[in-house]
């Protein structure tokens with residue numbers, strides 16, 4: 001693949017998955033803990049944006065209860081709860097669930113939070129919700145497409161009849177085509193508490209595009225006396241396109257499947273971020 005910026009320099013070495021795995025420092029978002037929110041600059045603002053997008057997609061459906069089955073630190077769950085939905089949340093990572101529980105306590109938001117794998121959601125027993133959602137491209141961390149179908153089936157199993165399954169994802173084949181291997185998320189100023197001094201922290205994603213998966217290294221860089229302090233968390237994600245999610249929803253028996261852009265206001269045409277909606281069963 002040619003590089004539009006520098007034709008002599010390949011930014012997409014097309015590594016195989018085992019080659020990519022050599023660079024993995026962690027495979028679990030739980031390892032990021034509180035650092036996860038720093039990726040967004042202003043996590044509260046992000047909550048509002050994400051919740052508004054999902055709510056737009058749900059606006060024509062009768063939805064009051066929502067299970068966010070990959071809640072992380074609560075970007076979607078908290079935002080939706082603040083919009084008035086009755087939210088339940090789970091995640092595979094105990095650490096992430098603790099972060100969300102603390103936020104709920106501090107902000108006096110009531111969300112029942114559990115540790116649960118979205119491939120079976122067995123901790124939710126026979127509970128069914130008006131909507132089960134997975135946002136933030138969480139399904140892409142799974143090993144393969146078959147596991148994604150398993151996750152969407154279990155989401156559908158916990159959705160009531162005529163309820164909605166929602167998947168918010170990111171199609172990494174789009175930046176792969178653009179040869180975008182470095183993505184500047186932003187810069188944070190870290191003050192010493194008194195405000196007398198502030199030091200910058202750059203937050204950058206370095207990406208290695210493999211054949212079947214992309215490895216994203218969330219990297220935090222700070223100047224220090226003898227050089228740079230670097231903290232990084234590397235995640236391996238499969239490429240999940242809108243067509244993949246639609247196919248997985250069809251295999252899971254969902255109907256009236258529709259794909260939207262990241263804002264939830266327009267039908268999906270192309271782009272990196274998307275929301276796909278499927279109906280559990282039709283009225284008849």
Ligand SMILES: C[S@@+](CC[C@H](N)C(=O)[O-])C[C@H]1O[C@@H](n2cnc3c(N)ncnc32)[C@H](O)[C@@H]1O
Nearest residue numbers: 029070071072075091092093117118135136138
């Ligand atoms: C990219 S984060 C997204 C979190 C949140 N939805 C957001 O958008 O900020 C992916 C989340 O999925 C969780 N996760 C990964 N595998 C999972 C699984 N098998 N079952 C449930 N959660 C899982 C991770 O622990 C992590 O919190």
